[in-house]
Amino acid sequence: MTMTEFEASxxxxxEPILKARNLVKTFGRVVGLDGVNLDLYPGEVLAIIGDNGxxxxxxxxxxxxxxxxxxxxxxxxxxxxxxxxPQDARVHGIETVYQNLAVSPALDVASNLFLGxxxxxxxxxxxxxxxxxxxxxxxxxxxELTRLGISTLQDVTVPVENLSGGQRQAVAVxxxxxxxxxxxxxxxxxxxxxxxxxxxxxQLVRDLRDRGLPVILISHNMPHVFDVADRIHIxxxxxxxxxxxxxxxxxTDAVAIMTGAAKA
Amino acid sequence: MTQQxxxxxxxxxxADLAEEFLDRQTPLSRIRNILHRYPALSPAIVLLIAxxxxxxxxxxxxxxxxxxxITQQVxxxxxxxxxxxxxxxxxxIDLSVGAVMILSSMVIAQMAVGSGVPxxxxxxxxxxxGLASGALNGFLVTRFRLPPFIVTLGTLNIxxxxxxxxxxxxxVRGSAMPGVLTWLGSTFPIGPVRxxxxxxxxxxxxxxxxxxxxxxAWGRHVYAVGDDKEAARLAGIPxxxxxxxxxxxxxxxxxxxxxxxxxxxxxxxxxxGVDLNLDSITAxxxxxxxxxxxxxxxxxxxxxxxxVGVFRNGLSLAGLDVLYQTLAVGILxxxxxxxxxxxxxxxx
Numbered sequence: 001m002t003m004t005e006f007e008a009s010x011x012x013x014x015e016p017i018l019k020a021r022n023l024v025k026t027f028g029r030v031v032g033l034d035g036v037n038l039d040l041y042p043g044e045v046l047a048i049i050g051d052n053g054x055x056x057x058x059x060x061x062x063x064x065x066x067x068x069x070x071x072x073x074x075x076x077x078x079x080x081x082x083x084x085x086p087q088d089a090r091v092h093g094i095e096t097v098y099q100n101l102a103v104s105p106a107l108d109v110a111s112n113l114f115l116g117x118x119x120x121x122x123x124x125x126x127x128x129x130x131x132x133x134x135x136x137x138x139x140x141x142x143x144e145l146t147r148l149g150i151s152t153l154q155d156v157t158v159p160v161e162n163l164s165g166g167q168r169q170a171v172a173v174x175x176x177x178x179x180x181x182x183x184x185x186x187x188x189x190x191x192x193x194x195x196x197x198x199x200x201x202x203q204l205v206r207d208l209r210d211r212g213l214p215v216i217l218i219s220h221n222m223p224h225v226f227d228v229a230d231r232i233h234i235x236x237x238x239x240x241x242x243x244x245x246x247x248x249x250x251x252t253d254a255v256a257i258m259t260g261a262a263k264a
Numbered sequence: 265m266t267q268q269x270x271x272x273x274x275x276x277x278x279a280d281l282a283e284e285f286l287d288r289q290t291p292l293s294r295i296r297n298i299l300h301r302y303p304a305l306s307p308a309i310v311l312l313i314a315x316x317x318x319x320x321x322x323x324x325x326x327x328x329x330x331x332x333x334i335t336q337q338v339x340x341x342x343x344x345x346x347x348x349x350x351x352x353x354x355x356x357i358d359l360s361v362g363a364v365m366i367l368s369s370m371v372i373a374q375m376a377v378g379s380g381v382p383x384x385x386x387x388x389x390x391x392x393x394g395l396a397s398g399a400l401n402g403f404l405v406t407r408f409r410l411p412p413f414i415v416t417l418g419t420l421n422i423x424x425x426x427x428x429x430x431x432x433x434x435x436v437r438g439s440a441m442p443g444v445l446t447w448l449g450s451t452f453p454i455g456p457v458r459x460x461x462x463x464x465x466x467x468x469x470x471x472x473x474x475x476x477x478x479x480x481a482w483g484r485h486v487y488a489v490g491d492d493k494e495a496a497r498l499a500g501i502p503x504x505x506x507x508x509x510x511x512x513x514x515x516x517x518x519x520x521x522x523x524x525x526x527x528x529x530x531x532x533x534x535x536x537g538v539d540l541n542l543d544s545i546t547a548x549x550x551x552x553x554x555x556x557x558x559x560x561x562x563x564x565x566x567x568x569x570x571x572v573g574v575f576r577n578g579l580s581l582a583g584l585d586v587l588y589q590t591l592a593v594g595i596l597x598x599x600x601x602x603x604x605x606x607x608x609x610x611x612x
Contacts, residue, residue, distance in 0.1 A: 087500055102498035104488040106558045115488055116500035118481035130480045159301070175499075 014041050015078055017214055018063065018094070018183050023072035025058050032058035033069065034238035040183060045205060045215045047225040050235030051258055056218055057187075059235060063216070064096045064185055065089035076182070093182030097172045097189060105161035109153055110134075110141035112160055113175050144178040149207040152200060166197025170204060177208050184208060185216045190224055202228050222251045234258055300607050303552040303560050307567035307600075310550075314571060318578030325581050328457050334573045339462045340365075340528055340537075342569040343521035344544035345551070346466075346473050347514035349565040352548050353477075354490040354510050355557025356405065356412030361518055362540030363423035364397040366533075369522035370427050373436035373532030376445055383442035391519040397423060398515020405511065406504040420541065431534045438530035449527030462524040469520060473513075474562045486510060491558025546593060547572055550600040554608065571596065 018040040025033040033055050040046050050056045061067035063074070065083030074081050076092045083089045086096070103112050114137045120126030121133045141156045152167050153174070160168055169189055176184045186205065190198040198221075205215050205228050219225050225232060226246045234241045234257050241257050249257075256262035299306050319326040344361045351358045372390035375381040381389065397419070404415040438446045448462040477483035485506045488496040497503045526532050551568030553560025575596065576589045 086498070090500060096498075098498055102492075102495040104491045104495050104499070104558070106491045107484065107488060111484060112499075115484070115496070118484060120481070130482075132479055132481060132484070134479075162297075 016041050016075070017077055018216075019075040019078075020059075020063060021073045021075075023059065023062050023069045023074075025062055025067060025069045031238050033062065033072075035072075036235075036238070036240050038063070038233060038240070040214050040216060042214055043209055043212045044230040045209050045217055045228050047217045047219060047229035047232045048235060049219065049222070049225055049232060049254065049258060050241075054235040054258070055238040056235050058238075060096075060185060060187060060216070060218055063089070064094055066096075094185065095176035095181040095183070096185040097169075097176045097187065099187045099191065103160050103168055103172050103175075106159055108157050108159050109163075109171055110138040110156040112171055113137075113141045113144065113156075113178060115175070117179070145174055148174055148177055148204075148211070150174050150204065164197060165193050166200045169193060169197070169201050173201070173204055173208075177213055181213070183214055183216065185218075187218045188220065189217070190219065190221055198224065222254065226251055226254075236260060296607055296609070299603075303554075303607075304564035304567060305552075306603055306607075307551045307564050307571060310596075311567050311571050311574065314574045314578065318574060318581070321578065322581045325578055330577065330581075332457055332459065334570070334577050335463045336460045336528065337577070338569045338573040339460065339466045340521060340525045341540060341543045341547055341572070342566055343466045343469060343517065343524055344540055345547040345565040345569050346469055346562065347517040347521070348544040348548045349551070349553055349560065349562050350473070350486065350510050350514050350517075351412065352490075352545075352553050352555060353486050353557060353560055354507055355493070355555075356490075356507075356510075357416065357545065357555065358401065358412065358514065359416040359541050360397070360401065360420040360423055361514070361521075361544050362537045363420045363427065364394060364515060364518045365521045365525060365540065366537045367397065367423045367427045367430070368393045368519045369525050369532045369536075370431045370436075370534055372445060372522060373441060373526060374431060376442050377436050377440050383444035386442075386445065387519075387523060390522050391516060394515040394517075394519030394522070395512055396515070397518070398511040398513070399508075401515075402508040402511030406507050427534045431532075433534055435531055435533040435535075438526065438532075441526070441532075445523070446527050446530055448524045449530055460528075462527050465520065465524055469517060470562060470566050473517070477562055482506070482509070487558050489557075543572065546597055549604075550596055552600070552604065554604050555601070556608070559608075568600075 016039040018038070020036060020038040023033045023036045036055070036059055038059070048056050048059065058067060062069045062072075065086045065088045068084055074083065076094070081088070081092055089096070104115060107115065119133045119137055121131045125131045126133065138156050145153050145156070150170050152170050153163075160171055163171065173184070173186065173189065189201050189205075193201060202224060205217060208215055209230075217225070217229065229246060232244050232246065232254060234244065234254060236258060244254060244257070253262065315326075324330055344365060347361050348358055368390040371393045372386045375386035375389045376383055401412070401415055401419055404410050404419075405412050438449070448465055449460070451458040451460045453459070477486065485496065485501050488499070488501055489503050489506050493503055525537065529536060547569035548560070548565045549555065549568065550571050551560070551564030551566070553564055572593055575592050579589045579592060580586070
């Protein structure tokens, strides 16, 4: 416990971008979350790990508006928020990349980046005839990709289905990180990827952090977590068992806390 | 190690892409990629070949009057195919298009002739019937989450029954109707060719729908919903609203189809158009639109309708029995779906 207490006192001076207090979520008689606290600070990668059924997914869903917690409070940049649907979280700058990759395979990269927030041409062509500004969106898509340091996507007119798994993940991450979002949540971003592609995605996560964008990363893959995370939130039985850092604990320690073999 | 591999200069990423494209540089796969990118290309090629072959088989085929006749024969199915394309693009299917069209045409005719409503108002009543039918289909698909196949199989029967109940099974003749109702059956000359206003109306609908699908956010959302519903939802697209609007748009198109049908047959008959459901699906499928949704083009459906028209016309000019026309259309469908499956293998 000393470590987490130290962490808490150490970081108290900074305002968390995303703060959750006493989140409780039950499904009938099953307790998904049993009073969870979480803080995400600017420019950090916070990993969330835990065994199956520990409440990782429920926690993430509550943070991103996919589920509404029974009780508990959420704050974005110090302001209390109530998310009823994913759009609410998106409005507050919390973007999520889902495990099943929410990209549309037949649409090109630029269309995917702007999917659901297309931009129309200026003037009557856009307002009256509702014509999309395809060229402008492609140009902005390129700019965003360059800004995010995503170099694996050169041609924004390629249909996403022609891309590799890593590149598709990059499209999904780019969409989440682009256009002024405050927090990016990645759910198992490397689960379906090969070694090289996983490395590309992990590098992308570091790049996002280095640009000041905080990232929440859910993963089963301990080496990946310890590779990129600044802090690690360990869920166990619906509660936060501990918040550790890769420096303070080893992977074995983390697994022990996760499975209940050791106390934090 | 990971740093070097992934954080390299842009050229590294470029090499990745180049590498992947190199993988599929066999001539066959290149063709497949092109067909994949331009779904209307394969029906265009088929239509071209069919026209050339039938032209060589029979002198009369390429005559202007004959080609004009083919377009007139295609006008109704071509219009239904627009509605069908919209729905198939969302990974649905509509078995009720023909029935909605006939119901709408009966309402238009009966209103004008039986109830003495002015022609334009009768047309608006037909439009309302089309929209209401679309709304019913859309409501059942989005609210009850029933498969579109089942929903429209049910509404197909409902609409057929309503048509017969409403019309009492009797045909309304064009001669009894106000002129505006049969207007789309009239023709006007352009040089030596007589063009049917019904065909022009169909083409205008194609242009309008092609524009909306290609240039507006709604069009892109239609493709996205058909491509991957869940992905579209997670991207913040109101999936149910898009689906509902697609069924409503289809209903409106079908009402215009009813108007064209009245003009084309110079009558409104409750027993017409039994084959039109399947013919519209045939046109869409031959036109390269995938039954799995999210892929295809509206122009492909026009080409598909024309291909069917050209085959039927060409085979009958060649003196073959109607049965062989049906046989040929059947073979075309199976080939078209096989090609679609093959093209879809581009996906990893």
